[in-house]
Amino acid sequence: MKLRVAILTLFPRMVEGPLGESILGKAREKGLLETRIVDIRDFAEGKHRVTDDVPYGGGAGMVMKPEPLVSAIESTREELKTARVILLSPQGARFDQAKAEELSRIEELILVCGRYEGVDERVRGYVDEELSIGDFVLTGGEFAALAVVDAVTRLVPGVLGNEQSSLTESFTGGPILEGPQYTRPSEFRGKAVPEALLSGDHARIARWRRRQALVRTRERRPDLFARLSLTKEDEKLLAEDDGRLDGARIFVDH
Ligand SMILES: C[S@@+](CC[C@H](N)C(=O)[O-])C[C@H]1O[C@@H](n2cnc3c(N)ncnc32)[C@H](O)[C@@H]1O
Incomplete structure (x- = not known):
């Protein structure tokens, strides 16, 4: 499957760079992501190609005119015929991992x-839906669009080298945060990696990770934890003495 995304913007250079770097750049090289950046100004009429105007009724600032925007949407829709059109807006529905998963199954955005x-x-x-990336106001939708492209692209099969990695992550497979992660060295400035992770015992490591994820979610995001359906095994893990799993103490915030 290939994801084809068009970003309609007045500031093409704001999005060009990030789309060529790292995982997104590699996804494009592999042909799994196709991007096109559409300059809304190209659809504005007149010598000055004006894209904004003063608000009716008065008030501060300028409002983006409908004609160039709608022409840009219609023209792009002619090429991406099945596309879902999304307006980035602080007034939209909140973008989250579930929405990213939904959009990763759509081929054109x-x-x-x-x-x-x-x-x-x-x-x-002229848009199918509006999405917000959080309750704050950005100066424009470009960073929000990039956040959406990034979160969705990494879910497209083949984009991440190891498909497993996206399965154990925060918000994946339920409202839960991923637990702590460690890499070498096994001791850094007096802090050791939890013994369970060094044990080589896969079942023990899986239990340790699940327990850490549960505890971390309960500590940091009680709102998510309240929505989590705990299995009998989860309840047992939460009730277990930490020492039995990591040999010393609970690693919650390290
Ligand atoms: C300064 S904002 C406009 C805010 C608008 N006057 C309001 O109060 O709702 C300009 C543009 O930035 C984008 N934007 C700002 N905050 C955003 C957010 N939290 N999520 C997605 N897009 C956002 C939208 O495309 C918006 O049209």
Whole structure:
């Protein structure tokens, strides 16, 4: 499967760089991700190609005009015929891992970036949904669009070298955070790697990891923990003496 994404923006250079780096760049090289950056200004009319105007009724700032935006959406839709059109907006539904998984099963996406005080309300009639990346206000939708592309692309089969790694991550397979991770050296400035991880006993390591994930989620995100359906084994793990699993103490915040 290949993901084809178009990003509609007034600032193409803001998105060009990140799309060529690291995992996204490699996904493009492997032909698993195809990106196109559409400059909304190319669809503005007149000598000055104006894309924004003052708000009706007065008030601060400028509003993105509907004509260039809608023309850009319609033109891109002619190429990406099955695309879902998403407007990035602080007023949209919250983007999360479940939404990333849903979008990773769609082959074509058109991401529309607002700027200034936002877009003319009538543009909303030409998009399929609105997504927000959090309850804060960015100066434009570009970073939000990149966050969506990044989170979705890494779920496309073949993009991550090791498919297992995306299965054990936070928010995957339930509302739970991943537990602590360690790499070499086995001791760093007096802090040792938990003994369970060095044991070579796969079942013990899996139990240790599950317990750490449960404890970490309970500590840091009680809202997620409350939504978690604990299995009998989870309850047993949570009740277990830490010493039986890691030989010393619970590693929650290290
Ligand atoms: C300054 S914001 C406009 C905010 C708008 N006046 C409001 O109060 O809802 C400009 C653009 O940035 C993008 N943006 C800002 N915050 C965002 C967020 N949390 N998630 C997604 N996009 C966001 C949107 O595309 C938006 O049109």
